[in-house]
Amino acid sequence: MEREYDRGRIPPRYVTTAQAERVAWRIIREWLRGQLSLIEADIVDISEIMLPYLLQRDGQTLYQAMVDSKLSLPAARENER
Secondary structure (H helix, E strand, C coil): CHHHHHCCCCCHHHCCHHHHHHHHHHHHHHHHHHHHHHHHCCCCCHHHHHCCCCECCCCCEHHHHHHHCCCCCCCCCHHHC
């Protein structure tokens, strides 16, 4: 891509931090739309979509811990607060 920019094939307006932020937000928006479509179609639960990336100290995801404890959040230990 740098080579294309150096050759003048990419307009300078597309090589800015502002443009990178717009693209990043557009990607996030499309990802979220896809996830919400899965929820709307009852393919997944909202907590399954939004919590799978949060790992606990034991390596288990927060979502799996919620499922294992019948969908209640695990209690925080006193020294982790």
